[in-house]
Amino acid sequence: MEAQQQRIAVLGAGPMGLAVAYQLALDGHKPVVYEADDRVGGMTAAFDFGGLQIERYYHFHCISDSAFLQVLDELGLGSRMHWVATKMGYWYQNRLQPWGNPMALLTFKGLGLMAKLRYGLHAFLSTKRNDWKPLDHVEATGWIRRWVGAEAYEVLWRRLFDYKFYDYSSNLSAAWIWSRIRRIGRSRYSLFKEKLGYLEGGSQTLLDGLKAAIEAKGGEIRLSSPARQVVIDEGCVRGVRTEAGFEAFDKVVSTVPLPYVSRLVPDLPPAVLAQFAMLKNIAVVCVIVKLKKPLTENFWLNINDPEMDIPGLVEYSNLRPLDPHVLYVPFYMPGEHPKYQEPDEVFLDKVRRYCMKINPGLVEQDFIDMRASRYRYAQPICDPGYLDRLPPAALPVAGLWVADTSYYYPEDRGISESIGFGRGLAKSAAATSLPA
Structure with a gap:
């Protein structure tokens, strides 16, 4: 017997949110994705870097990334993967x-x-x-x-x-x-x-494929449309409130960073709100650089230098062929740290100095372009026993599920892990019966 179609709101259009919506659409449901940004992707989203469409934050793929490779095959994109x-x-x-x-x-x-x-x-x-x-x-x-x-x-x-x-x-x-x-x-x-692997066109190739598949099966993706509140009444989800007003849904699945959940769902039980309030995240200021020539021959460079406040950098074009040369230099720090408030130029100046120290053959003229991107909730801080302190993804409100990259601990945040978890979350949410 065919499952009854459900109308389900998905909050967030990063890889996990898109995976949730993709699986729901495959299974015959009608997902509506709400995304605050003007593009899909979250931390995998691309931007125009002086004529080059590229991710704001670096990504790479491993041969063990089975969920990612499976969805590429389903979307007909497997041939665009290179090792x-x-x-x-x-x-x-x-x-x-x-x-x-x-x-x-x-x-x-x-x-x-x-x-x-x-x-x-x-x-x-x-x-x-x-x-x-x-x-x-x-x-x-x-x-x-x-x-x-x-x-x-x-x-x-x-x-x-x-x-x-x-x-x-x-x-x-x-x-x-x-x-x-x-x-x-x-x-x-x-x-x-x-x-290691890269996808022709970068992560945007996957994002475009997922978006097209969701929409082809009747799902919707609403960009520049942040959810303001998940509306709850008598212990059940009723729908989502946005700037455009209230919209009724059978169920809601949130994949936005957990620190936003308390604001989105203020009517959660106090004990659950307290669990979310205790979770901490690291922020990142990620500098992306275009160089006329390579910095080194490495993709990944670990750094132990008292004059450099970074643990390493990623020379992306030593994985994915690009001209000119591209590298990412991430500065991680707690969001409350004073350094996070420093202007972009401080980080750009550091990167120039660090690169010219590592490769003395570089001069100022070799730096074609530099940009800095910031993400406040880039990395959950996973302390011992982390999973024990997370509320279950199925919250004690009928029809409401909440998860982000924290939920596949101990795995680190990654596209493949987000896809695998998101698809499983979609199946679980769709299969759950609600009280009449």
């Missing part, structure tokens, strides 16, 4: 060194042999581990120190924590850090080679 053997580097003690394979580790200058062996063993075992539950309530920096020792932690890890999480760096979940190590480790097609 590249990429390189990693490490900037340490004013020296650019290879990184990311056993030989690079053994020849790394500035670290003793025992520290190298302990670091390598930890990375290898993390890649092989499948069960994250024993790490869920373990604090990450202590876990890493116990495995790799004080020397390797100081050289290879400390600044990565300090310049992403600042005061929060000593209270992060080991399960969350482990999932990042494993994802990159499993992107290798041999012990000495890593393989």
Whole structure:
């Protein structure tokens, strides 16, 4: 028997929201997506960078990104995916060194042999581990120190924590850090080679494909149309209020960042509102640069330099061929940190200095264009036992589901994870019967 069509509001048109709407439309329902931005994509959205359409924030794909690769095939976009053997580097003690394979580790200058062996063993075992539950309530920096020792932690890890999480760096979940190590480790097609993927046209290719599929099946996507409030009456969802007025829906699925939920759904039970209020996020100021020539030969460059307040940078055109050369330099920090209030030019000046230090062959004239983008809720701060403190996605209001990238902890935020989770969330929401 064919399922009865339901009219379901989806809040947010990032990858998770689009995946929810796509699955609902596939299953014969009528999703209506509300998006505050003037384009779909959220953190994957593209912008016009001096004639180049490119994401505001970098993305790459791993061979383990099954949900992403599956939806590409469904949309007929699989042939636009390309895999590249990429390189990693490490900037340490004013020296650019290879990184990311056993030989690079053994020849790394500035670290003793025992520290190298302990670091390598930890990375290898993390890649092989499948069960994250024993790490869920373990604090990450202590876990890493116990495995790799004080020397390797100081050289290879400390600044990565300090310049992403600042005061929060000593209270992060080991399960969350482990999932990042494993994802990159499993992107290798041999012990000495890593393989990452890019999509022709970037993430916009996927976003356009999802949007077209949703609309072809009768769904709607309303841009520049933020939801103002989810209306609840007698413990049930009634619909959504926007600037245009009230609109009735059978159900609502929110995929906007969790810090917005309390404002969107003020009538939630006080205990649930308190759970949302306790969640913290890291902000990002991400500088994207056009260069006349490469900075290095690496896609990913980790950085440990007392003169640079970044944990690393991404030389994107060493993955996806672009002319001119493009790199991303993310500055992570808590949104309440004074640095987040500094003007864009402060960050642009830092990037120029850092790049010319890493590659002394660069001069001012090599910088063709630079832009800075900001995202206040870029990264959830996942402390030990994080999942235990999240309200369930199915909230104690009939017809209401709430989730964002936090909900697939311990996996880090990513397009594939958002798609997989979003499709599952759509099926769960559509299958749930509401009280008569």
